[in-house]
Amino acid sequence: xxxxxxxxxxxxxxxxxxxxxxxxxxxxxxxxxxxxxxxxxxxxxxxxxxxxxxxxxxxxxxxxxxxxxxxxxxxxxxxxxxxxxxxxxxxxxxxxxxxxxxxxxxxxxxxxxxxxxxxxxxxxxxxxxxxxxxxxxxxxxxxxxxxxxxxxxxxxxxxxxxxxxxxxxxxxxxxxxxxxxxxxxxxxxxxxxxxxxxxxxxxxxxxxxxxxxxxxxxxxxxxxxxxxxxxxxxxxxxxxxxxxxxxxxxxxxxxxxxxxxxxxxxxx
Amino acid sequence: xxxxxxxxxxxxxxxxxxxxxxxxxxxxxxxxxxxxxxxxxxxxxxxxxxxxxxxxxxxxxxxxxxxxxxxxxxxxxxxxxxxxxxxxxxxxxxxxxxxxxxxxxxxxxxxxxxxxxxxxxxxxxxxxxxxxxxxxxxxxxxxxxxxxxxxxxxxxxxxxxxxxxxxxxxxxxxxxxxxxxxxxxxxxxxxxxxxxxxxxxxxxxxxxxxxxxxxxxxxxxxxxxxxxxxxxxxxxxxxxxxxxxxxxxxxxxxxxxxxxxxxxxxxxxxxxxxxxxxxxxxxxxxxxxxxxxxxxxxxxxxxxxxxxxxxxxxxxxxxxxxxxxxxxxxxxxxxxxxxxxxxxxxxxxxxxxxxxxxxxxxxxxxxxxxxxxxxxxxxxxxxxxxxxxxxxxxxxxxxxxxxxxxxxxx
Amino acid sequence: xxxxxxxxxxxxxxxxxxxxxxxxxxxxxxxxxxxxxxxxxxxxxxxxxxxxxxxxxxxxxxxxxxxxxxxxxxxxxxxxxxxxxxxxxxxxxxxxxxxxxxxxxxxxxxxxxxxxxxxxxxxxxxxxxxxxxxxxxxxxxxxxxxxxxxxxxxxxxxxxxxxxxxxxxxxxxxxxxxxxxxxxxxxxxxxxxxxxxxxxxxxxxxxxxxxxxxxxxxxxxxxxxxxxxxxxxxxxxxxxxxxxxxxxxxxxxxxxxxxxxxxxxxxxxxxxxxxxxxxxxxxxxxxxxxxx
Numbered sequence: 001x002x003x004x005x006x007x008x009x010x011x012x013x014x015x016x017x018x019x020x021x022x023x024x025x026x027x028x029x030x031x032x033x034x035x036x037x038x039x040x041x042x043x044x045x046x047x048x049x050x051x052x053x054x055x056x057x058x059x060x061x062x063x064x065x066x067x068x069x070x071x072x073x074x075x076x077x078x079x080x081x082x083x084x085x086x087x088x089x090x091x092x093x094x095x096x097x098x099x100x101x102x103x104x105x106x107x108x109x110x111x112x113x114x115x116x117x118x119x120x121x122x123x124x125x126x127x128x129x130x131x132x133x134x135x136x137x138x139x140x141x142x143x144x145x146x147x148x149x150x151x152x153x154x155x156x157x158x159x160x161x162x163x164x165x166x167x168x169x170x171x172x173x174x175x176x177x178x179x180x181x182x183x184x185x186x187x188x189x190x191x192x193x194x195x196x197x198x199x200x201x202x203x204x205x206x207x208x209x210x211x212x213x214x215x216x217x218x219x220x221x222x223x224x225x226x227x228x229x230x231x232x233x234x235x236x237x238x239x240x241x242x243x244x245x246x247x248x249x250x251x252x253x254x255x256x257x258x259x260x261x262x263x264x265x266x267x268x
Numbered sequence: 269x270x271x272x273x274x275x276x277x278x279x280x281x282x283x284x285x286x287x288x289x290x291x292x293x294x295x296x297x298x299x300x301x302x303x304x305x306x307x308x309x310x311x312x313x314x315x316x317x318x319x320x321x322x323x324x325x326x327x328x329x330x331x332x333x334x335x336x337x338x339x340x341x342x343x344x345x346x347x348x349x350x351x352x353x354x355x356x357x358x359x360x361x362x363x364x365x366x367x368x369x370x371x372x373x374x375x376x377x378x379x380x381x382x383x384x385x386x387x388x389x390x391x392x393x394x395x396x397x398x399x400x401x402x403x404x405x406x407x408x409x410x411x412x413x414x415x416x417x418x419x420x421x422x423x424x425x426x427x428x429x430x431x432x433x434x435x436x437x438x439x440x441x442x443x444x445x446x447x448x449x450x451x452x453x454x455x456x457x458x459x460x461x462x463x464x465x466x467x468x469x470x471x472x473x474x475x476x477x478x479x480x481x482x483x484x485x486x487x488x489x490x491x492x493x494x495x496x497x498x499x500x501x502x503x504x505x506x507x508x509x510x511x512x513x514x515x516x517x518x519x520x521x522x523x524x525x526x527x528x529x530x531x532x533x534x535x536x537x538x539x540x541x542x543x544x545x546x547x548x549x550x551x552x553x554x555x556x557x558x559x560x561x562x563x564x565x566x567x568x569x570x571x572x573x574x575x576x577x578x579x580x581x582x583x584x585x586x587x588x589x590x591x592x593x594x595x596x597x598x599x600x601x602x603x604x605x606x607x608x609x610x611x612x613x614x615x616x617x618x619x620x621x622x623x624x625x626x627x628x629x630x631x632x633x634x635x636x637x638x639x640x641x642x643x644x645x646x647x648x649x650x651x652x653x654x655x656x657x658x659x660x661x662x663x664x665x666x667x668x669x670x671x672x673x674x675x676x677x678x
Numbered sequence: 679x680x681x682x683x684x685x686x687x688x689x690x691x692x693x694x695x696x697x698x699x700x701x702x703x704x705x706x707x708x709x710x711x712x713x714x715x716x717x718x719x720x721x722x723x724x725x726x727x728x729x730x731x732x733x734x735x736x737x738x739x740x741x742x743x744x745x746x747x748x749x750x751x752x753x754x755x756x757x758x759x760x761x762x763x764x765x766x767x768x769x770x771x772x773x774x775x776x777x778x779x780x781x782x783x784x785x786x787x788x789x790x791x792x793x794x795x796x797x798x799x800x801x802x803x804x805x806x807x808x809x810x811x812x813x814x815x816x817x818x819x820x821x822x823x824x825x826x827x828x829x830x831x832x833x834x835x836x837x838x839x840x841x842x843x844x845x846x847x848x849x850x851x852x853x854x855x856x857x858x859x860x861x862x863x864x865x866x867x868x869x870x871x872x873x874x875x876x877x878x879x880x881x882x883x884x885x886x887x888x889x890x891x892x893x894x895x896x897x898x899x900x901x902x903x904x905x906x907x908x909x910x911x912x913x914x915x916x917x918x919x920x921x922x923x924x925x926x927x928x929x930x931x932x933x934x935x936x937x938x939x940x941x942x943x944x945x946x947x948x949x950x951x952x953x954x955x956x957x958x959x960x961x962x963x964x965x966x967x968x969x970x
Contacts, residue, residue: 005777012778015769016787022845023790025813026802038521040811040819066272068795086698095688101695104702106962110955111706112906112927115947118940119712120705125343142702145899172690186857194850201796203909204931211340212326219797223913224329226801232300233513234805241798252793253786331916335935359938363725449810456830457918509830509919514808523810642937653920656832 030238037234051239054232055225061243063214064221071136071217072200078141079195080188087150088176092162102151108144113205121208131211140199146191153187154180200248218244291582292322293348298333302535303600310596314589321582323349334641337570341365346570349583352397354388354564355634358482361391362638367569368394372584377591380606382628385564388479388636397566398587400594401602404562404627405463407435407551408527408537410519411544417442417525432468432497432551435526439506442525451506453515454528460498461651462644463561464528464550469494470559470632471552477635484635484643484672488665495654495661497553502655509655519545531624534601538619547620549627562631564605603628639675646671717945722938734945744946746921747929750836751950754925755904757840762900763893765844766851771885773852774859785856792849800913803842804829807914829915835923839910847903851896858892859885898961905954926950 029037033048055061090102113120120139121130129135157180165179181188206217216224222244226237299307304327311325326347328336334356340346352360360366373395378386381399389397407429414426419438421427429435439451454460466476474490477483501507510518519527520540528550537543552558567587569580590597594604598615603625609615616622635643650668653659659667717734719727738744773784791799806813807828815825828838862885870880886893908927911917917924917932924932926946934943 002777005779008772008775008777009779012772012784013780015772016784019845020787020790021813022802022806023794025806026798029805034517035521038517038523038811040816063275066275070272082698082701085694089691089694093687093691093694095691098691101699105695105698106958108702108706109902109958110951111710112947112950112954115930115944115951116706116709116713118716118934118944119709121339122342123704123709125345130343130345138701139705142698142705147698172687190854190857193853197792197850201909203796203912207332208335208339208935211336211345213328219795219909222795222797222801224332226797233517237801238805241802245794245798248793249790252790338935338938363722363938457916508809509827511830514810518810639937645932645936649918649921652830652918656830656920658832658920658922 026238026241029235030242032235034234048235051235052243054236055240055243058232059225059240060214060216060221061218061240064216064218065244065247067133067215068200068218071133071206072196074133075137075140075199076192076196078137079143079146080191082141083143083146083150083191084176084181084188086147087154088180089151090147091151091154092157092180093172105147106144108142109148117205117208124209130209131215133215135209136199136202136206136217139205140195143191143195146195149187149191150184153184157183290320290322291578292324293579293582293586294324294326295349295351295586296326296328296333296337296347297351298328298330299351299600300327300330302539303532306535306597306600310590310593313593314586318585318589321585323582323586341570344573346572348569348579349586350568350570352566352568353634354385354397354399354566355636355640357389357397357566357568358391358637359639359641360568360570361394361396365571366396367571367575367580368396369398369569369584370395372580373398373588377588380608382605382607382610384631384633385605388564388633389566397568398591399564399566399605400590400597401600402562402564402605402628402631403530403532403602404560404624404631405459405467405528405530405550406560406624406627407548408519408529408533409546409548410522410525410527411546412522413442413446413448413525414438417445419525426546428546428548429526429551431554435551436501436504436506439501439526440504443506448523448525450508450510450518450524452501452526452528453507453510453518453524455512455515456507456509456652456655457512457648458644459512459528460655461648464498465491465494465647465651466632466634467550467560468497468553471556473556477633477637479633479636482637483676484637486665486669486672488669491665491668492661495651495664498651499654499661509652531601531603534620535599547623549624549630557630558627559630559632560627561634562603562627563634565602639678643672643675713944714948716941717948719941721940727941730941734942737942738945738949743921743924743929744926747924747926747946748949750923751905751907751925751927753836754840754843754907755901757837758843758904759897759900761844762848762851763896766848766896767855767886767889767893769848770852770855770859771881774856785852788852789849791846794846796846796909797913799842799846800910803838803845804914807838830919832919832922835915835919839914839923842914843904843907843910851900854892854896855889858889862888894961894964898958901957901961902954905950905957 025042028042028044030051031047031049032041032044033046033050036045036048086105090098090105124130124135124139129138161179161183162175165175170178200217201219202217203219203223206220210216210220213221213224222237222240225232225240295311297304297307308325308327311323315322333351337346337350337352357366378395382402385399385402389395389399409426409428411426414420419427419442427434427438429438435452441451442448443451454464469476469490472490472493474487474494475485478485502509515527516529516533518524520537520543522543531547534547537545549558550560567590569583591606594606594609595612595615598604598609598621599618604610604615610625610628616625647668650659650664654661654664716727718729718731720730720733721727769788772778773781773788778784809815809825809827809830812825814828818825826834828834866884866888867880870884875883906927907925908931911923911925911928912931915923917928927950930943930946930950933939933946
């Protein structure tokens with residue numbers, strides 16, 4: 001290995017490690033009792049598992065986690081389902097009014113959820129979807145971002161592939177699913193990752209719409225934990241954070257190869 | 269997925285079983301920690317003693333409680349009983365969000381209540397809330413720290429400051445002698461901008477809130493003096509900008525000598541291992557009584573589009589029962605609002621109650637008026653701005669006055 | 679035959695768009711018009727709305743807290759967008775460089791924060807910023823300096839929140855940039871090297887221009903997201919200290935949900951909406967440059 005490679009690699013790896021310090025500290029603090037934390041220790045004087053006991057005993061973390069998982073999964077699936085069709089329509093089909101529909105779909109970028117919170121809440125109340133996971137899932141489905149990314153990506157696919165399929169007598173649906181979709185994998189992955197994370201991390205909307213604490217999603221539940229109990233602070237909060245994050249981190253570390261492979265496929 | 273279905277199925281069955289033959293009512297609270305345990309246990313006890321009623325508790329995080337309550341009321345699905353601070357009662361009562369309680373609680377029942385407190389539970393002549401406690405702001409002192417710093421008198425008892433100057437002096441000595449970061453901790457949001465402000469302002473002879481006319485008078489000069497008195501602790505580096513958790517943590521871990529907080533902390537502090545502490549009224553200005561801020565928790569019955577008579581009756585039953593168990597609730601550290609309980613032996617024998625039961629005589633009524641929520645927020649902001657030196661005490665006082673005028677005009 | 683095909687094509691075009699359209703109208707357009715309507719009313723949630731015409735606008739333009747909230751939002755956007763675009767780009771270039779080993783680890787490390795939920799990030803960084811035992815406090819104390827109370831300091835609270843946000847979300851931008859970088863054929867660089875181009879020249883004349891679309895996309899998304907900031911402020915400072923981090927969306931939330939001034943809150947939300955349209959329009963214009 002050349003010297004230059006070694007140096008640059010070391011710098012890069014060093015930066016990466018520094019970048020992860022907050023996460024590392026979070027993990028270490030979760031095992032420390034309050035005296036250790038106040039004393040700014042990094043290594044616990046003794047492994048203080050009480051933090052985890054307290055959290056698991058008093059908090060509904062597994063319930064919150066399940067809520068988040070269902071919401072983010074079904075939400076993302078819906079975004080894709082609805083977005084792929086719309087993206088195909090706007091990106092690869094030609095018909096009068098297409099441009100208008102395109103800008104119409106994009107207008108969603110400008111509507112922040114906080115601006116329409118109240119009317120949206122009242123509407124969901126009328127549908128009986130308050131304090132209900134569907135109240136989080138359904139409003140997420142019309143995503144302007146998904147439609148934009150998918151339509152733009154699909155548009156770039158060379159017409160030859162489609163023409164070949166048409167000559168074989170493929171229907172529109174078949175073209176979409178057999179030709180365009182597989183070639184749109186990078187965009188689909190991007191959209192999936194973005195929306196899953198966005199729905200998972202959404203804070204304000206679940207905060208408003210859920211009234212009972214077993215319906216909370218994970219972020220809301222965690223903050224509730226931090227704010228509610230006078231004696232749950234520092235250590236137990238970090239323990240809660242670790243419990244909440246570990247599954248996602250594990251899944252991500254395992255799948256991250258496939259994530260970028262999706263992008264690399266684009267080059268082929 | 270299967271696990272989810274299982275959970276749903278079990279929940280459904282449980283609910284189905286529970287609702288058969290019983291009146292089920294929901295109660296929303298925001299009590300956590302030590303208080304939370306006491307409340308939950310009381311509710312459990314009620315359920316055990318009343319097989320025909322089931323009270324289901326929903327603990328909502330303190331900071332979000334009123335937002336959620338409001339949205340639930342708007343959605344027509346509020347809880348059957350909710351806890352509510354006396355100070356925000358008017359905002360809800362005025363908008364017709366609460367059920368009048370006159371018919372459920374006869375005069376004889378209300379007689380034992382401390383008059384100042386129960387009178388504030390009325391709005392427009394109707395009773396809207398049943399107070400369950402009063403929680404004043406008090407001074408906590410860490411005996412371990414004070415002894416280590418040599419702040420003891422001839423008999424070896426720790427020095428308890430009676431005036432603000434004394435508090436400043438002792439806290440500074442302790443901080444310097446022991447090399448601590450701070451000598452006195454208190455949360456620098458609401459505790460400073462609203463509660464300490466009202467307390468010191470009243471000690472200066474000002475009358476902040478007038479319960480008769482339900483308005484706020486602000487003497488700009490006294491307000492300015494108040495800010496100056498409080499600011500001194502920060503100028504002399506005895507106190508720092510701090511959040512609630514850290515303020516408590518430093519006190520509990522012997523890293524500060526004094527701590528100002530509400531009596532609700534008494535639900536926890538006696539149980540903290542190794543914490544040797546005492547509690548007393550907050551300091552007073554020379555020549556003044558130790559006036560302090562206090563608010564009260566109450567039970568209210570929010571209005572629903574269609575009120576279920578059975579549920580309302582059950583709710584009233586619970587509230588009555590709860591009041592009969594005021595002593596139990598007082599274990600959380602609050603002062604009871606029943607005169608008989610205040611005087612009782614069993615209450616006075618609770619840890620350190622004797623040290624602060626007198627405080628109830630010096631409680632300044634927390635404002636209870638329309639627009640108070642917004643005004644408080646402004647006071648919190650101004651308190652911080654003063655100690656951060658973004659604004660002078662004089663300007664802060666003027667800004668406060670104009671904000672009050674603005675809000676009252678709306 | 680062709681006409682029939684075209685009409686069927688059009689029909690299918692609309693049909694495919696329909697599911698999105700329906701959900702979009704129900705959950706975005708209708709509430710949007712409702713919220714615009716609310717702007718002309720004074721409504722305290724529990725009572726009946728009162729028609730007040732343009733009173734809310736007058737109030738808004740003369741409300742110092744509105745202007746300060748707007749300023750804080752712009753300040754936050756300014757603090758976060760350039761680093762989130764530029765740093766993401768630089769880090770991606772570093773990761774993508776031929777001379778770096780351990781690409782998997784690097785990608786994982788920089789993207790990991792993005793997988794954490796907002797509460798986890800804010801609660802952890804809240805502790806990191808703690809002036810008594812936090813990481814920065816430890817560094818300051820090591821050098822014998824007085825630690826800064828980041829979240830409690832008028833000057834540093836917003837930059838602190840910005841730093842947390844950057845740390846948290848840069849991963850996504852890095853992924854976008856990496857994808858773009860992969861698309862640049864290595865032959866371009868090889869050709870440049872033959873001409874004697876330095877590292878910097880390669881970056882400025884090849885990499886940056888070829889990534890124009892990614893730059894645009896990342897920037898737009900970032901600006902729009904930053905203008906809508908709410909969660910981090912809500913969790914870490916509640917708008918403090920002394921209201922110095924109160925961003926517009928937080929003020930809207932406070933006015934609507936805490937002080938019951940719905941009509942007024944909606945008015946400000948409407949203003950924010952117009953601001954975002956302005957930014958987005960400009961950006962999309964840039965992106966739609968090469969139309970087919």
